[in-house]
Amino acid sequence: MGWTAAASDRPGATIRDPVRLTPMQVPKASDVLADDLRERILRGEFREGTALPPERELVIQTQMSRTTVREALRILEVQGLVRIKTGRSGGAFVQVPGEESVASSVSLMIRGRQIRLAALLETREAIEPACARLAARYRTDADLARLAHADEAIAAEEGSLTDFLRANVDWHVAVAVASHNELLTGFISALSEAIYTSTDNRGFVDAEVRRVTAQAHQSITEAIRGRDADAAFRRMTRHVHEYVQAVLEVEERTAIDVPGS
Amino acid sequence: MGWTAAASDRPGATIRDPVRLTPMQVPKASDVLADDLRERILRGEFREGTALPPERELVIQTQMSRTTVREALRILEVQGLVRIKTGRSGGAFVQVPGEESVASSVSLMIRGRQIRLAALLETREAIEPACARLAARYRTDADLARLAHADEAIAAEEGSLTDFLRANVDWHVAVAVASHNELLTGFISALSEAIYTSTDNRGFVDAEVRRVTAQAHQSITEAIRGRDADAAFRRMTRHVHEYVQAVLEVEERTAIDVPGS
DNA sequence: CTACGTTTTAGGTGTGACCAATGGACCAAG
């Protein structure tokens, strides 16, 4: 177009890089639609449970092809913003992403990055004490019921290792729920689940560990019941830390790692 | 098909529910493909950056339609497991979900659930002190450089409010990075970003707040530099808590909420 | 009023065609 020549007053002295452009992106049609719908959903324009127009209707309204519309809806579905049902009076129903959504993405990262069990425990050590403190502050009777139930399940001697670990996860998640903080609950759910799968097949949990764990849990549950935030924080700190120590000890003893498969 | 009649020896006495099936789910074809590929990626079967076969090639291999194949790839893309490039030698390149992935899903939840600023701060209060402790333990010189850079930006008096808040976020994220814990980094990134957007347009940040903040940051940075884990934990606890108090005060003073729009 | 088949409305899948972007090979002008 010759506009570079126009920028220079002397034809021989070409200015080389007088202007810089940021690498620009041409959005895909499906992304445009998805972005628009996402924005509206997050803005609260539709109540939860509202049905978006059927695909064929969206095709008419947006003048896009059904393929494009479907791709946009699929994006929103994966992001947890809609739930798609088939059949008559089915369609895309607005939903708001909750803990499961966060938990699943955290799980993906943990598995993909092959995050070591030590790092997982370190993270749990970082956030669970504070979680217990909040639980002591905000717990309701329903929360207490869940905790008590998990305590019973853990104290059951005859359960299998898997049962024990499952109950263990349930208890930790119950504490998180009792904190009434959705973010923390999401984090803890994902963490506990990952720790669970990492801890299974590592038989370092013997009867002694189970006994100590059950006792610690009950002690913390008591603090939460008594709304003793400081005690809950302290005991949870100690409990999680001891667990870390136990795992690290075994890690060192069983230092024959299985890196490949 | 009349097989219920065949099960009964007398035609009139139909046995009603002789066999019970668990409600089974018919998975969608695209999900099957996506699940398979996801599993392989997470298992580390492909190195990061590896190109999956082109769509048309996958169509041949899987005997599925291109529509289905594309949907599967789109799912993986949204989950952060592949990055799709157009053009020659383009395609789906294997990727492993990192902090951005977690951060974006957390953002969705925060926006969608309309989580209050108080809850965000509460969450930050729960995890940042521990984060600072880890940073003091594991920080490298590169981490210190980032922290120092952020400290300078914050101390700059002449910046706009937005600049200040931006630098504030950078510093908090830098602390998280220094902890060398990818999970915590992801959490803090998402939290800080959300707090940033919530704090903007709330002019409670005056010169005094900025001065105190800059001072607190420097103090914590010093603790991290000196590998003093306890001091880092303590000072960060105090700093974040004071920030919460400041915000809550303003919240009460400006109790004229804007619920609708 | 219940039971069951039919209809209708939605999403799910398959096909084939064409558009758009990207990278490489090649060529021409300076």
Added chain:
DNA sequence: CTTGGTCCATTGGTCACACCTAAAACGTAG
């Protein structure tokens, strides 16, 4: 030898259309 232009092959993006499948709603026989 560098710069820019042209063309081509490859690969994802979009489209239109047809058909299958699932589920809710409806209507009717018993």
